[in-house]
Amino acid sequence: MMKVISSILLFMLGATAFASLDCPLQGDVVLTDGFSLSQAMNTEEQTVTVQLTYQGQGWIGMGFGTGMLNSVAVIGFPDENPALYRLGGYDRASVTELDDQSALRDRDFTQTETESILTFTLSLTENVGINLMAGEETSIIAAFGMSNTLDYHSFRTVKSVTFTECNGAIPTDSMTTPAPVAGEDAMPSVDGPVEAPVSAPVASDSSPAEGVISIGNGATLFTEANEEQGTIFFEIVYEGQGWIGFGVSPGQTMVGSEVIIGVPGSAVGPTNPGKYTLSSQSLGGVTLLPSEKQTLIDATIEQNETHTVLRYSKLMEEDGEFSLSADEPNPFVFATGISNALGNHNQRFTFSASIGGSASGFSNEPRRELWAAHGAMMTIAWGILVPLAISCSLLRDLIPGPEGLWFKLHQFLNSLAITFTIVGFAIAVYAINDQSEGEPEHFDDSPKHKLIGLIIFILAIVQGLIAAFRPHLPKADKNEENPEQPKEKSTLRFLWEIKHRVVGFTLLGLSWYNVDSGLQLFADLFQVDDMGVVFWVVVGVISGVAILLFAFTKLRQSSD
Known part of the structure; x- marks a missing residue:
């Protein structure tokens, strides 16, 4: 009433x-x-x-x-x-x-x-x-x-x-007072006579206006080019409290980016908001550029009880820095902190956006549990199972039990490693799909880890299939004409054995390299300790013991 x-x-x-x-x-x-x-x-x-x-x-x-x-x-x-x-x-x-x-x-x-x-x-x-x-x-x-x-x-x-x-x-x-009509599209973006935010989120379910891009959970971006001055104005409005980071990321990754970070609660000045480079995803890799590089124009970071707003203008062309285009899409990275203190982020996205236009190719925050499962599968497969399978072949004379047990162990361990590789590969594909919008780039060469992973996946399956249909050894154990000499292998079998060893050791080398790089990527991505040292210790112990025992066996045979 x-x-x-x-x-x-x-x-x-x-x-x-x-x-x-x-x-x-x-x-x-x-x-x-x-x-x-x-x-x-x-x-x-x-x-x-x-x-x-x-x-x-x-x-x-x-x-x-x-x-x-x-x-x-x-x-x-x-x-x-x-x-x-x-x-x-x-x-x-x-x-x-x-x-x-x-x-x-x-x-x-x-x-x-x-x-x-x-x-x-x-x-x-x-x-x-x-x-x-x-x-x-x-x-x-x-x-x-x-x-x-x-x-x-x-x-x-x-x-x-x-x-x-x-x-x-x-x-x-x-004259009547107009009643708002619900359900129509929210229209484009821009200026109202306000102080700062040009795009604070709407307290409704409506879409952002044109020129205002949703770039994360409760975050929007507004951009405007001033081609006369050669600058671009940026405004990032975050519905929450925490530091804001935004910048250019040519590789669409956080590492290698040039970003502007605003820290609420700290005095606004020449370095807050400031320009930083990111050499890793840990806080130690966040480096403030020297004072002569702090060339932002009218940069501010402001916060009230519900919103945090980062605003600045930046020159499109600066010596030694990534260029910005007023006409073509630019690759951006964006993150917000779990608090005002510069540290861990609660969300991170990379995407491409045109100035004053739309955005695409969003890549969301990676899910740690998926990448942990992927890394565990690949580490166990190529750091434990395959080295043990090779050891069984090298040390066949030392393995007790019925004749041919070494081969069954070799076959079982390799089959298990291939299974782990297939599962680990599937998890990686799912994880990339999960964190991407639009067309995910599964096997681009940045970083090379993904491309090498694809090569390992293909070679492992091919190696397993060819092993299943390998040319068999001669049926007789001894040469009938000369019982002291084994029966000669067929040329096909001889070539297969060479291929089996070459591809096998190539796979092992590629896998060890990729597991190590993957553990480093995981550490950088989720700001945890790099477990690469542990991996190499395990690999070194298994390989070292196998090589020593193999050398001992050969020496004993030669002395006999």
């Missing part, structure tokens, strides 16, 4: 404040869920009237154009008359009220516990840089705030609106 009464009061206030107008507001435009616009253009009086309705409490702003910088906007919030502001930058200090407010003929801002309404009439004859034509699409920027204080905005959009012409034939008492 109170909501109905409040809406009626708002309607009466709006109608009273604008009783002099001769045009009804028309054409509800849904900007996002709970945020709508109605308008009318009076061509006789050369004015345009706009009403913005937000289903919530917060300041409301609207301007004309597609970009925030140097545009003019009308901003309204409680206890103050709406006014014209110049948006000189992305920080609050750059949003300044114009001295000349004569272009605003009527203005009003009303608010209840559930609704905020900004209504204004703007003269088109005043020189405020606004050119409108009835019946033609015009780009507008609109936003509403996270609170009634002119500060962060919860939503900002750019949308094309066709202003409706009227000639003053219909009285204003037909």
